[in-house]
Amino acid sequence: MRDKRRLAARAILALAGVELASQCAAAASPLSYLTSSGPKADSTLGLTWGLLIISIVVVVAMSALVLWAVFRSRAPGESSAPSMPSHEPSSFNIFGWGLATTILILVGCVAWTMVTLAAIDQPAKTPALTIEVTGNQWWWQVRYLSDEPAKTFVTANEIHVPVGEPVRVKLRSDDVIHSFWIPALAGKTDLIPGQVNTTWLEARKAGTYIGTCAEYCGLQHAHMGIRVVAEAADKFEAWRDNQLKAPAPATSDDLKVGAAAFSRRCAACHTVLGTTAGGILGPNLSHLMTRETLAAGEIPNDEGDLAGWIADPQQIKPGTQMPKIELTGDELQAITTYLISLK
Numbered sequence: 001m002r003d004k005r006r007l008a009a010r011a012i013l014a015l016a017g018v019e020l021a022s023q024c025a026a027a028a029s030p031l032s033y034l035t036s037s038g039p040k041a042d043s044t045l046g047l048t049w050g051l052l053i054i055s056i057v058v059v060v061a062m063s064a065l066v067l068w069a070v071f072r073s074r075a076p077g078e079s080s081a082p083s084m085p086s087h088e089p090s091s092f093n094i095f096g097w098g099l100a101t102t103i104l105i106l107v108g109c110v111a112w113t114m115v116t117l118a119a120i121d122q123p124a125k126t127p128a129l130t131i132e133v134t135g136n137q138w139w140w141q142v143r144y145l146s147d148e149p150a151k152t153f154v155t156a157n158e159i160h161v162p163v164g165e166p167v168r169v170k171l172r173s174d175d176v177i178h179s180f181w182i183p184a185l186a187g188k189t190d191l192i193p194g195q196v197n198t199t200w201l202e203a204r205k206a207g208t209y210i211g212t213c214a215e216y217c218g219l220q221h222a223h224m225g226i227r228v229v230a231e232a233a234d235k236f237e238a239w240r241d242n243q244l245k246a247p248a249p250a251t252s253d254d255l256k257v258g259a260a261a262f263s264r265r266c267a268a269c270h271t272v273l274g275t276t277a278g279g280i281l282g283p284n285l286s287h288l289m290t291r292e293t294l295a296a297g298e299i300p301n302d303e304g305d306l307a308g309w310i311a312d313p314q315q316i317k318p319g320t321q322m323p324k325i326e327l328t329g330d331e332l333q334a335i336t337t338y339l340i341s342l343k
Contacts, residue, residue, distance in 0.1 A: 225297025
């Protein structure tokens, strides 16, 4: 009974603190596009800074010219009566030089952009790893592809990659247009229904890189985060080997009760390897507790927040496709206990 009360209290605190947690997460992991951590982002970073500086110079120059024209428009003692505009040759010379300069700047920026995009179209070497990312409202399905079917697996909202290796990413959408964006590693690429777009990314050093959907896709567009976890090759292989295995079967009485409740109330939408749960509408939960966050980066992945998410996902992420299911306290406790065993 005490455990049930403690879990219920955690769920209530999780629901009450959703907004604060989201703000803290955002503050800790800003989506900065003015730094880079991979070769693809390195190339675009120079272009980004260059265009930014050019834009600032143009704005400052135009503002200065406008102010100069305003203060020069009327000399002291000049009549306030309107006069016909003059068309002195010098006026046309100024106009011509301004137009020519503008055209040269624009053409130069376009050429620089096209050269940069061509240079980053393909990685320096052929990627050994291919991932298929599918956008959904409002989460990401991540499928690791392989020529061997037994080595293909599915996870959600979190991509693991080996450091220093290019990774090909195939992008699909199951509903509306989304946009895949990991600022520190790669620029934006759209996910369009009925079409497969391809990009690639490579992380120069280990770490967690925050991304998001960069194309408005509905009510929870701003809360559709994705993470790329770059790690050493041996750690990545260990993670992949674990993902390929079914989680440990429920052995204790508590876990058996939780597995039965999960199968009864959640299996229509979610998959857990090695069980009868085979739903595909929601994320694959086979190794749920190996992920850092829940609800596409909205809340931390811990017992209290997990219980709050199960109890009322609409409170945390209004409009999400996961419905609020009326669970008893015993069912909430059992399902949460079972899910935190999926590692």
